[in-house]
Amino acid sequence: xxxxxxxxxxxxxxxxxxxxxxxxxxxxxxxxxxxxxxxxxxxxxxxxxxxxxxxxxxxxxxxxxxxxxxxxxxxxxxxxxxxxxxxxxxxxxxxxxxxxxxxxxxxxxxxxxxxxxxxxxxxxxxxxxxxxxxxxxxxxxxxxxxxxxxxxxxxxxxxxxxxxxxxxxxxxxxxxxxxxxxxxxxxxxxxxxxxxxxxxxxxxxxxxxxxxxxxxxxxxxxxxxxxxxxxxxxxxxxxxxxxxxxxxxxxxxxxxx
Ligand code: HEC
Numbered sequence: 513x514x515x516x517x518x519x520x521x522x523x524x525x526x527x528x529x530x531x532x533x534x535x536x537x538x539x540x541x542x543x544x545x546x547x548x549x550x551x552x553x554x555x556x557x558x559x560x561x562x563x564x565x566x567x568x569x570x571x572x573x574x575x576x577x578x579x580x581x582x583x584x585x586x587x588x589x590x591x592x593x594x595x596x597x598x599x600x601x602x603x604x605x606x607x608x609x610x611x612x613x614x615x616x617x618x619x620x621x622x623x624x625x626x627x628x629x630x631x632x633x634x635x636x637x638x639x640x641x642x643x644x645x646x647x648x649x650x651x652x653x654x655x656x657x658x659x660x661x662x663x664x665x666x667x668x669x670x671x672x673x674x675x676x677x678x679x680x681x682x683x684x685x686x687x688x689x690x691x692x693x694x695x696x697x698x699x700x701x702x703x704x705x706x707x708x709x710x711x712x713x714x715x716x717x718x719x720x721x722x723x724x725x726x727x728x729x730x731x732x733x734x735x736x737x738x739x740x741x742x743x744x745x746x747x748x749x750x751x752x753x754x755x756x757x758x759x760x761x762x763x764x765x766x767x768x769x
Contacts, residue, residue: 574674579664581613581671583751584698588657589616590747591702592646600746613671624669627662636661650706654697681753686761687769688718695754696721699744710745718768725766731759 574580589610593599599610609615616622621631628634635645636658644652652658686692696704696715704715714720724730732740734750744750750758761767 569673569675571678572674573678574676578672578674579660579667580674581616581664582673582748583676584660585616585664586612587699587744587747588653588660588702591699591744592653592657593702595703595746598646617669622665622669625666627665630665630669633658633662633665646702656694657698660698676751677753681756683753683756683760686757686764688721688761688767689769692721692758692761693718695750695758699747699750703745711741722766722768725762731755731762734758 574583579585589599594610597603598605599608601609601611601615604619608619610620616632623629635643636653638644641648646653653661700715703710704713709715713724715724721730729740731737733743735755736742736749742749
């Protein structure tokens with residue numbers, strides 16, 4: 513009896529320690545005090561594919577000062593890196609796969625809060641063009657895109673989520689320079705720019721973008737309408753609110769405003 517207590521006590525202590533040391537899954541502490549976990553055990557909507565039903569984030573407004581992986585970082589990686597021949601699952605150049613959060617964390621050497629030790633950041637700003645990503649002759653990412661990835665690492669490299677439609681979707685007076693241009697820059701220009709843009713479509717200037725706004729291909733492709741190629745190719749569909757904003761901008765004449 514004495515022996516059993518003697519041995520089981522350290523095991524118990526070790527067990528509790530192990531349990532306490534497990535990282536909290538799902539939500540990072542940032543959200544703990546602002547949302548109650550939603551009980552989905554008897555939710556009839558459980559049959560809907562997870563992707564189309566962001567139960568966990570529904571109603572959580574996005575904080576403009578926070579970088580969200582899915583909304584802010586992933587589209588940049590998808591349009592600049594995560595395609596065939598480079599960093600999709602099948603190609604995995606240098607073992608690096610940039611198609612989703614888990615792969616990025618496992619393969620891209622993200623050191624939370626530390627830019628200099630984060631390979632994924634280092635390669636973007638490497639002055640040696642042989643090592644710089646995306647590799648020359650593809651131009652470097654824009655400074656805005658590099659800043660987003662840097663800010664994400666400096667905020668801890670987390671997979672925070674929010675609901676871009678929380679608080680409604682304001683589609684009034686959409687500006688090309690404040691909204692449409694940056695969105696296309698992050699989500700489309702990785703493929704639709706340079707000497708040989710995908711599909712022969714360059715989406716870097718207002719004049720070009722207006723052409724595709726006017727002929728219906730811009731909305732047809734991002735809204736995944738029948739008869740159009742779904743864009744961004746290989747990536748997640750743009751959120752509904754952003755699509756509504758772009759539609760509103762197109763309906764108002766696709767101005768250079
Ligand atoms: C990973 C690369 C990639 C990304 C990112 C991407 N595209 Fe494309 N896009 C392509 C390719 C390749 C084609 C040509 C497809 C074809 O014709 O089979 C294309 C075609 C198109 C077309 C013509 C569609 C049609 O039906 O004629 C439009 C418009 C377009 N893209 C807009 C966009 C927009 C807007 C975005 C960003 C929201 C985007 N693309 C992001 C690769 C990409």
